[in-house]
Amino acid sequence: MKKILLILTLIFTFACQTFALEIVKPTNKSSVVYTQSAHIYGKVKPDSTLHINSQEVKVWKDFFVHSIPLNMGDNKITIVETQKNGTKKTKVINITRMDEPKEKVQPFVAKEPNTILMAKTIRDYAPVREMASDNSNRVVDLPKGVVLYLSGKQGNYYKIEEMGETEFWINKNFISAPTLTDCRIPITISAPQKSYDNLYDYTKFEITYPVLYTIKQNDKTLNLTLYGVYGGPEAQKRNLELTYNSKDTILGYDGVYSNGDFIFKTAKTPVVKNPDRPLEGLRIFIDAGHGGKDTGAIGPTKIPEKKFNLAIALKLIDLLQKEEGAIVSYSRNSDVFVDLNKRVDLAKQNNALISISIHNNSLPQGEDPYIKHGTGTYYYNFNAKDIALTIKNNLVNDLKLKDDGLNYKSLVLDRATDPISTLTEVAYLTYPKEYMLLQDEKFQQEVANSIRKSLREFILSLQNEK
Numbered sequence: 001m002k003k004i005l006l007i008l009t010l011i012f013t014f015a016c017q018t019f020a021l022e023i024v025k026p027t028n029k030s031s032v033v034y035t036q037s038a039h040i041y042g043k044v045k046p047d048s049t050l051h052i053n054s055q056e057v058k059v060w061k062d063f064f065v066h067s068i069p070l071n072m073g074d075n076k077i078t079i080v081e082t083q084k085n086g087t088k089k090t091k092v093i094n095i096t097r098m099d100e101p102k103e104k105v106q107p108f109v110a111k112e113p114n115t116i117l118m119a120k121t122i123r124d125y126a127p128v129r130e131m132a133s134d135n136s137n138r139v140v141d142l143p144k145g146v147v148l149y150l151s152g153k154q155g156n157y158y159k160i161e162e163m164g165e166t167e168f169w170i171n172k173n174f175i176s177a178p179t180l181t182d183c184r185i186p187i188t189i190s191a192p193q194k195s196y197d198n199l200y201d202y203t204k205f206e207i208t209y210p211v212l213y214t215i216k217q218n219d220k221t222l223n224l225t226l227y228g229v230y231g232g233p234e235a236q237k238r239n240l241e242l243t244y245n246s247k248d249t250i251l252g253y254d255g256v257y258s259n260g261d262f263i264f265k266t267a268k269t270p271v272v273k274n275p276d277r278p279l280e281g282l283r284i285f286i287d288a289g290h291g292g293k294d295t296g297a298i299g300p301t302k303i304p305e306k307k308f309n310l311a312i313a314l315k316l317i318d319l320l321q322k323e324e325g326a327i328v329s330y331s332r333n334s335d336v337f338v339d340l341n342k343r344v345d346l347a348k349q350n351n352a353l354i355s356i357s358i359h360n361n362s363l364p365q366g367e368d369p370y371i372k373h374g375t376g377t378y379y380y381n382f383n384a385k386d387i388a389l390t391i392k393n394n395l396v397n398d399l400k401l402k403d404d405g406l407n408y409k410s411l412v413l414d415r416a417t418d419p420i421s422t423l424t425e426v427a428y429l430t431y432p433k434e435y436m437l438l439q440d441e442k443f444q445q446e447v448a449n450s451i452r453k454s455l456r457e458f459i460l461s462l463q464n465e466k
């Protein structure tokens with residue numbers, strides 16, 4: 001009998017704990033922020049009332065989301081849940097507001113004059129940036145083995161000797177230890193050879209060593225520059241420049257080193273045979289953000305973002321394959337971890353024309369969840385701006401969501417120039433109404449329908465140019 005009572009007590013305690021007040025964000029009892037406000041969210045027992053620092057806060061079903069202003073220094077926050085039967089549960093947390101520490105600017109140290117400082121990239125996706133900072137814009141991601149000459153150092157960054165419209169900088173972690181050398185490696189390049197297949201036009205150069213290159217898009221023009229080719233002890237150093245003009249909208253484009261060649265490729269405009277099925281035979285890559293150990297954001301009742309991303313992605317994949325006859329590839333169709341660069345590799349290996357990454361958003365501290373929410377899309381390259389805008393506008397209209405903008409931001413999943421790459425943040429886990437919508441399968445299906453519609457509109461718009 002005692003045993004049964006003990007078990008019953010345990011079950012009862014467990015049941016109570018499941019419903020009792022739980023603070024999900026901030027994750028720790030004491031935390032430090034650099035912002036003027038903070039939001040707090042978590043789980044409550046349904047039908048409870050909630051007070052934060054004596055102020056009553058709205059309870060949504062079984063959770064709350066609340067934003068409070070912060071004073072400098074320690075802010076003691078008392079959260080009291082009053083359950084229907086009168087039971088009170090209290091949690092006290094502390095948030096310390098501080099001034100953001102300023103990053104020290106390190107001086108630039110130029111190399112000794114009349115010396116040659118050389119290094120090579122040691123990893124794929126080695127980013128070349130416009131400034132000596134991890135937050136600076138990326139110019140290009142270089143593959144392993146590219147020869148670089150350096151003119152100095154600032155902090156963790158080396159300045160590359162070459163100059164384009166901006167300076168070129170690379171983090172020391174992506175290159176071999178720079179060495180002093182007597183002479184530059186002579187780099188020779190062949191005349192361009194053109195070829196094509198069903199999906200791409202190619203311009204191929206044989207090159208003795210991979211070098212830094214940039215491809216800049218200006219509407220319907222692409223400018224390719226290969227830096228420091230034709231170099232040699234006596235030869236005047238110069239760059240190879242190639243201009244590609246297109247009469248059609250520029251879709252995916254890329255520069256690839258392969259077996260002693262540099263290949264510049266541009267994706268062909270897909271031909272629509274049946275206007276009712278414009279996506280038939282089209283190669284599309286769908287990325288469900290996060291997965292496995294990478295949960296993404298965590299909602300007020302602890303549902304992870306990865307779950308919503310996957311649910312929407314699976315519905316979209318299904319529509320595109322079954323209803324549209326598209327050739328769909330994807331990063332994941334279950335709850336597994338996939339490395340970010342691996343996702344981009346998969347999209348490229350499948351020769352996708354378009355890559356769509358599906359995420360859901362959450363606010364960082366300092367902004368009010370009741371003000372900043374809605375649907376937003378992201379692009380980094382000009383060739384993805386149109387599709388990103390179409391997806392955003394359709395989601396806003398079809399789902400009656402707040403417009404959170406067409407955003408320009410460098411992200412792994414929107415940075416590739418081939419495929420055309422865009423990322424969608426469907427809704428915010430930090431906004432109660434959207435968090436509840438995301439749990440609704442009907443809503444997930446409508447999101448998938450809307451993205452499918454955007455893809456159709458985008459492909460059909462390309463045909464009108466002809």
Ligand SMILES: [Zn+2]
Nearest residue numbers: 289296359360
């Ligand atoms: Zn995400």
